[in-house]
Amino acid sequence: VNSHLVEVIIVGAIMSGTPLLLAGLGELLGEKVGVLNVGLEGIMLVGGASGYAIMSATGSANAGLLGGGAAGLAYTALFFSTPVVLLHTNQVLTGFALWLLGIGVSKIIGSPYEDVPPAASLSNVHWPWASDAPFIGKVVFAYPWPVYAAAVLPLVVWIVLSRTRHGLSVRAVGEAPDAAEAVGLDVRWRRMLYSSLTGFLAGTGGAFLTVVYVGRWSPGVTAGAGWIALAIVIISNWRAGWLVVAAYLFGVLASLSDVGGALGWPIRSEFLAMVPYLGTVFALTLWLWPRRGQRGRLEAPAALGGLWSR
Amino acid sequence: LTFGTTFGLQEFVILAAPLILTGAAVVVGQRANLWNVGGNGQLFAGAWAATAVAFGAPGVPGWTLIVLMLAASVVGGAAWILAPAFLRAYFGLSEILSTLMLNFVAGLATSYFAIGPWRDPQSSGGVLLSRPIVDAAWLPMWSIGNWNISSGIVVAFGCVIVLALVFHHSLFGYRAMIIGVSERAGAYAGMNVQRTIMGVLVLSGGVAGLAGGVELLADVHSFSPSLSNNTGYIGIGIGVLAGGSFLAAGVLGLLIAAVLALAESAQLVGVPPDSVFLVVGAMLLASALGDTAARYQIVRHDLLLHPRIAPEETPGALSSGEAK
Numbered sequence: 001v002n003s004h005l006v007e008v009i010i011v012g013a014i015m016s017g018t019p020l021l022l023a024g025l026g027e028l029l030g031e032k033v034g035v036l037n038v039g040l041e042g043i044m045l046v047g048g049a050s051g052y053a054i055m056s057a058t059g060s061a062n063a064g065l066l067g068g069g070a071a072g073l074a075y076t077a078l079f080f081s082t083p084v085v086l087l088h089t090n091q092v093l094t095g096f097a098l099w100l101l102g103i104g105v106s107k108i109i110g111s112p113y114e115d116v117p118p119a120a121s122l123s124n125v126h127w128p129w130a131s132d133a134p135f136i137g138k139v140v141f142a143y144p145w146p147v148y149a150a151a152v153l154p155l156v157v158w159i160v161l162s163r164t165r166h167g168l169s170v171r172a173v174g175e176a177p178d179a180a181e182a183v184g185l186d187v188r189w190r191r192m193l194y195s196s197l198t199g200f201l202a203g204t205g206g207a208f209l210t211v212v213y214v215g216r217w218s219p220g221v222t223a224g225a226g227w228i229a230l231a232i233v234i235i236s237n238w239r240a241g242w243l244v245v246a247a248y249l250f251g252v253l254a255s256l257s258d259v260g261g262a263l264g265w266p267i268r269s270e271f272l273a274m275v276p277y278l279g280t281v282f283a284l285t286l287w288l289w290p291r292r293g294q295r296g297r298l299e300a301p302a303a304l305g306g307l308w309s310r
Numbered sequence: 311l312t313f314g315t316t317f318g319l320q321e322f323v324i325l326a327a328p329l330i331l332t333g334a335a336v337v338v339g340q341r342a343n344l345w346n347v348g349g350n351g352q353l354f355a356g357a358w359a360a361t362a363v364a365f366g367a368p369g370v371p372g373w374t375l376i377v378l379m380l381a382a383s384v385v386g387g388a389a390w391i392l393a394p395a396f397l398r399a400y401f402g403l404s405e406i407l408s409t410l411m412l413n414f415v416a417g418l419a420t421s422y423f424a425i426g427p428w429r430d431p432q433s434s435g436g437v438l439l440s441r442p443i444v445d446a447a448w449l450p451m452w453s454i455g456n457w458n459i460s461s462g463i464v465v466a467f468g469c470v471i472v473l474a475l476v477f478h479h480s481l482f483g484y485r486a487m488i489i490g491v492s493e494r495a496g497a498y499a500g501m502n503v504q505r506t507i508m509g510v511l512v513l514s515g516g517v518a519g520l521a522g523g524v525e526l527l528a529d530v531h532s533f534s535p536s537l538s539n540n541t542g543y544i545g546i547g548i549g550v551l552a553g554g555s556f557l558a559a560g561v562l563g564l565l566i567a568a569v570l571a572l573a574e575s576a577q578l579v580g581v582p583p584d585s586v587f588l589v590v591g592a593m594l595l596a597s598a599l600g601d602t603a604a605r606y607q608i609v610r611h612d613l614l615l616h617p618r619i620a621p622e623e624t625p626g627a628l629s630s631g632e633a634k
Contacts, residue, residue: 038406042591079595089598092345093550097598100547101591108585224414231407270422277411281397284408288401 003135005263009252010139012259015213017251018150019044019205019222023229024236024243025154026201031238032161034174034303035195037080038095041226042102043199044206045219047072049110051207052217056113061120064211065146065204072203075102077196085191088307103220110217118215122146146208154240161240170194174301177308187308202226224277228254231280235287237299246283253279320451320458322564322571324529327462328353328541329548329570330563331521334470335387336549337559338514339405341477343490346511348394348409349518350542351416352387356519357526358423359386361533364443365428372446379447380465380523387519388512390416395511399504405511413542421535428533440533449528462528467560469520474556486510518542540587544570547590551597566590 023040030037037043051068055061080098083089122144124131131141161167172180173190181187209225210217228250236242257272259265265272332349339346346352360379370378394408428440449465451458477483485506489496497503521541530537548566552558570586 083595083599087599087602089602093598093601094595096347096546096550097591097594099591100543100587100594103543104585104587104589104591107587224411227407227410231411234404268422270418274415274418277414280411281393281403281408284403285397285401288403292401 007135007138008259008262009255011142012255013248013251014139014143014147015251016254016258017248018147019209019213019225020229020232020250020254021150021154021244021247022205022208023202023226024232024247025150025157025240026198026205027230027233028236028238028240028243029157029201030195030198031233031301031304032170032174033191033194034177034301034306034308035081035084035191035198036091036095036305037076037098037195037198038092038230039076039080039098039102039226040198040202040230041222041224042099042106043072043076043202044209044222044226044229045102045106046075046109047203047206048210048221049106049113049206049217050203052113052118052210053109055207055211056116056119059119061118061122061211064120065207068207068211069200069204072206073196073200075105075203076199077192080199081192081195085188085195088309090307091305099226107219110219113217115216115218118211120211121215122212144212146204146212150208151244154244158240171301174303177303191308202229205229225254228276228280231284234300235283238301250276250279320460322567323463324460325570326564326567327460327466327528328521328525329544329567330463330466330560331469331524332518332542332545333548333552333559333563334466334473334556335514335518335521336546337552337554337556338473338477338510338517340549340552340554341483341490342486342507342510344398344507344510344514345406346391346409346514346518347406347546348391348412348515348542349521349545350538350540351409351413352390352515352518353522353525353538353542354416354420355390356383356387356522357533357537358420358522359383359389359519360523360526361428361440361443364447365441368444375444375447376449376527379443379527380520383519383523383526384516385519387522388516390519391511391515395508395515398511399507417535417538420533420537424534442532443526447527448531449524460528462524465520465524465528466563469517470556470560473517477556482506482509518545521545544586544590547594551590551593553597 023044026043027037027040047068050071051064054067054071055064058064058067076098079101080094084091084094124142125145125148127141131137133141159167161170169180169185170190172183173185173187177187205225206222210221214221229247232243232246232250236246253276256275257269260267260272261269332353335349335352336346359382363379363382364375367375367378390412391409394403394405394412397403397408398405424440449461451460453459477486485496485501486509488499489501489503489506493503496506522537525537525541526533544566548559548562551562566586566589569589573585
């Protein structure tokens, strides 16, 4: 096998898998406290547009990334977490509202920056001696810092959720909110916090897409990344470790059309670009196959999607 | 600005028909508590099938061709939702994710067909457009006074009325409603749950496909990636807001079409053309809040007649109220 081909595929997979990983991890945090957010795509669009706008205004890619995350956080806290957690609205309905509203909001935020070349970019982290290594240096040690941050974050989430007292209380809120309330935990506060963190991570994911990976804002630039992120949370059985694997595997599929174009494959890019979407349906089917007849999601937090009020 | 001009009114009616149909498609799913969010893809599939008939059967006379093309669009839309419907009915795969994913596939397939096999040789550069369909296949415009009203709106409202009758007055509609409330209750009552879910979703896809047919025959007349103009996505908002009522979907379709037509005019003064998503999203959020608020009752505590805390009036008792 051509080693250049392998390099291009791995780099493409990790770069296009990173936004999926960030958004998926955000969704995981929200779902762990029992809040299902189907508006991930809308948050990513708002984060992507705001991040690109802030990057253009400040000339700093880092400011753009963090600004995109902050915009996603504010957008989600205001239009999703508050109605869902404090006012008990239907989670799916509010999520759809968040999605459609996000399409409109992102278009208005991003319209002055549409197809404007990026004002800044992130350079790759230079690791002493490792970045110059023959193969590893090109596929492992050749990314900007957010890629490494996104890869480490699931480990942090796993430690916090499964190895700390706080994590136990968080999982309790998602599994049995009544019991959590009965032992004196503040269910609403945890739901507000973690469902808003969904917004921060999905917004950062969107900003990574526009500021770092694509280097452009155009309406609908996420092209379903938010929905694919929603699917990989299911496929990874709500486990942070499997989420990393799933995100990078879908990164391979998502980068196929770019890779095919770069390497001059004799197949139309439209057909290569269909692969991640068909792959999502296929992977969900594969995930469900051994679970058919068990009436669905056994591994999901038990209180996922339900209303909870004191 | 819009309604004052005959052009504005024509535009408004032309925009309304596909919106009503994609909204109605979502309502079909909602009757059984299913979410068909793949309207945009089914719309493309419907328009694709109608175009294929137009190019494949050139000699057919006017009305026959129109009926054939509209029928093809229904079949196309239904075919596009077949796999998600099957996976939902028999494996319980979330129809939200599967129908949505196929939107992107349809969009990509559309650009392939518009660039490739059906390309209009006269379209230049970045414009992706198929050859126009024959004039005989255009849905006629009716002149009322000096207004030209697109007959697409009649197809849309006809479809809405038929769907309302089917879902309110047939056994199928009843089964759909019961299964929407509880699949287990339906199964216990001896209903074929899987077949009903398949039926509802395929019907929903067919209606969304018809939206594509109407869009093609009444408005754009040639197949292109910009054909849907996000109608399928806006239709989700309409369908949810309609809350299970087909007639409400019809009215909301007209309302949102008015917003779209206004936005098109307001573009001249700097309003982005897609601000319709802001309107639809805000309406959805408001409806989610209203849905919840409707379950609460405002209770007025009249402090003079029914004092809640009155520690000083209960002498002798250990008053905890004083601490506050």
